Amino acid sequence: MKEVLYQRIATVLTEQIKNGTLKTGDKMPSLRTLHKEYGVSMNTAIQAYLELEANGLIVSRPQSGYYVNYKPSNLSVPSVSKPANRAKPESVETLISKVYATLSNNDVTRLSLGVPENELLPIAKLNKELVNAMRNLTGSGTEYEEIQGNRKLRRDIARLNYTWNGNLSEDDIVTTAGAMNAISFGLMALTQKGDTIAVESPVYFGILQLAKSLGLNVIELPTHPVTGIEPDALKKTLPQIKVCMLVSNFNNPLGSCMPDDHKKEVVKMLSERGIPLIEDDLYGDVYFGNSRPKPCKAFDEEGLVLWSGSVSKTLAPGYRVGWLAPGKFKDKIVHQKLIHTVSSTTITQEAIANFLEKGRYEHHLRKLRSELHANSLQFARAIAEYFPDGTKISRPQGGFMLWVELDKRIDTAELYDRAIRQKISIAPGRMFSLQNQFNNCMRLSYGQCWSEQIDDKLKQLGRIAKGLI
Structure with a gap:
């Protein structure tokens, strides 16, 4: 009888979702509400929602509840990109x-x-950490930070990489003024004018404009809106490229996320030719599933992946706090930072480090x-x-x-x-x-x-x- 009852509730809710009474994105009634309104046990309410979830009609969010996830039938995913790469670059x-x-x-x-x-940002808490940083830092934060960056911040970043089974220490990380600054250091350290790099297509315009300003040629790779670049397409470009540059997790602008087997394949084929991969992973922490997707860095055994991230998309865009784990190229990156910026901003690094250290970030x-x-x-x-x-x-x-x-x-x-x-x-x-x-x-x-x-x-x-x- 219980099975019939939970299926009956699921049928009613399914109809409400499909006729638009409950719209895509709406929060579903809580399990407790379902329990009271239908006069059923909590276990029956849970089973009804599990049925809806199995049918792809709702999705659970930890510590938040269930949301309508119905996909209207008139929406298809975009086409796989097919860049020609023979056309002359045009100015935008x-x-x-x-x-x-x-x-x-x-x-x-x-x-x-x-x-x-x-x-959507914890601004009041960040303000407190800025005040604390000024109180606790020597010279209230007016002194230069060490070249590699705030040691506490680097330690916190290394600690957070346990979410993707990373094996980084504070000494593996260099702090930067945001992710684009990290990418810039990577490209300047590893390329010269006239070199060719491979990127996704479409890709964040800042990366394209940076490459153009450095006099680099760009090969745009066919990219699937769900699974990212096509490894076979990258393989064909290997004899031409000096560096590969990818936003592997929830990239900008497609939102695609490379499967682990693609990431592993890409890292392997690049390492066989000694080609560095600059990986922009600043969206990796903003996942909707049950766990954070691994970056390509998780499969790097040769130190050829330069893994970058920042808090610009998650915590404080204007603080310009980012980082790079440059692998075997650490000395080159530290040199680039020394000649271009000397030091990162002391106060904002300390404030972010305090925020991360106190467990508020997660x-x-x-x-x-x-x-x-x-x-x-x-x-x-x-x-x-x-x-x-x-x-x-x-x-x-x-x-x-x-x-x-x-x-x-x-x-x-x-x-x-x-x-x-x-x-x-x-x-x-x-x-x-x-x-x-x-x-x-x-x-x-x-x-x-x-x-x-x-x-x-x-x-x-x-x-x-x-x-x-």
């Missing part, structure tokens, strides 16, 4: 500058900005992951409801980004121009390649607290997109 600096001119405009709904908004991350996962589901629901037929979106299992592929007749650079008049900012897909591709794509960030206003802005954006067909 003007487009990038135009989009990021709204970076500090609070009147604009910044769906283009890939960081969590202030309401507590904050659990809450952040829950909020962002719910946001991603709400965005998927709204896009399915408001955007033109045939729209495709990525299915990220972590991070902040949705990659949206629209009808080929829609130019998202023009969509940006029209949307910004309604105070909506997007990131046109063309920004994420040096080639003339992704013109009908865009990146949307769900790093803001979900609200009726965000829903209305997505409805407006969908209406504008329909008007371009």
Whole structure:
């Protein structure tokens, strides 16, 4: 009888989910509420939710509850990218500058900005740690830090890598001014003008612009929106490249995450040729599943993987605190840091170190992951409801980004121009390649607290997109 009862409850809830009474991204009633409303035991309530979870209709978030995870049938994942790499690189600096001119405009709904908004950050606690840092540091933090970086911070970063079975110590880590600074040190240490590097496609435009400024040639690799780069495609480029540069976990802008076997294969094929891999893993901590995905660094036996991260996407974007575990290239990286920055910012490093040391970081991350996962589901629901037929979106299992592929007749650079008049900012897909591709794509960030206003802005954006067909 109990089996029939929990299935009956699951059937009722399934119908509510599919008819939209319970929308994608909504929080489900608590188990205790289910227990009271249906007059059933807690075990029966749990079984009903396990049934819904097994059918992919809801998803559990530790210490938060269950959320509707229904995938509307009219949304497919975007296409695998197919960069030609024969085309002459085209300039997109003007487009990038135009989009990021709204970076500090609070009147604009910044769906283009890939960081969590202030309401999702523990700002009051960080303020206390800044005050503590000034009180406790010699000279109140006015003195230079040692070149390799704040020792306490390096120790905390090394301690946190237990989540992916890392084997790093504080001596393996160099602190930097954010992840991009770490990547910059890596490229400057390992390449010369005219060298060629391989990257994902699409890829964060900052990486492309950095490579271009260093006079590097860029091979853009075919990339799957779920599993990341295609290892066979990378293999074909090995005779040409000096360095490989990957955002392996929940990359920006696709949100793809390389499976472990792909990571292992990539590290192996690169190590056989002695090719370094610069790995940007700043989104790895923002996972929606049960455990953190391993970085490529976890499979590195030769010291050829330079693993970078930061707290810019999880804790304090403006503090500019990042790091690099450069493996066998540590001396080169320390030299680059010495000649380019001398020292990292003393006070912010100490404040972040204190925050990590007191165990608050994991507590904050659990809450952040829950909020962002719910946001991603709400965005998927709204896009399915408001955007033109045939729209495709990525299915990220972590991070902040949705990659949206629209009808080929829609130019998202023009969509940006029209949307910004309604105070909506997007990131046109063309920004994420040096080639003339992704013109009908865009990146949307769900790093803001979900609200009726965000829903209305997505409805407006969908209406504008329909008007371009």
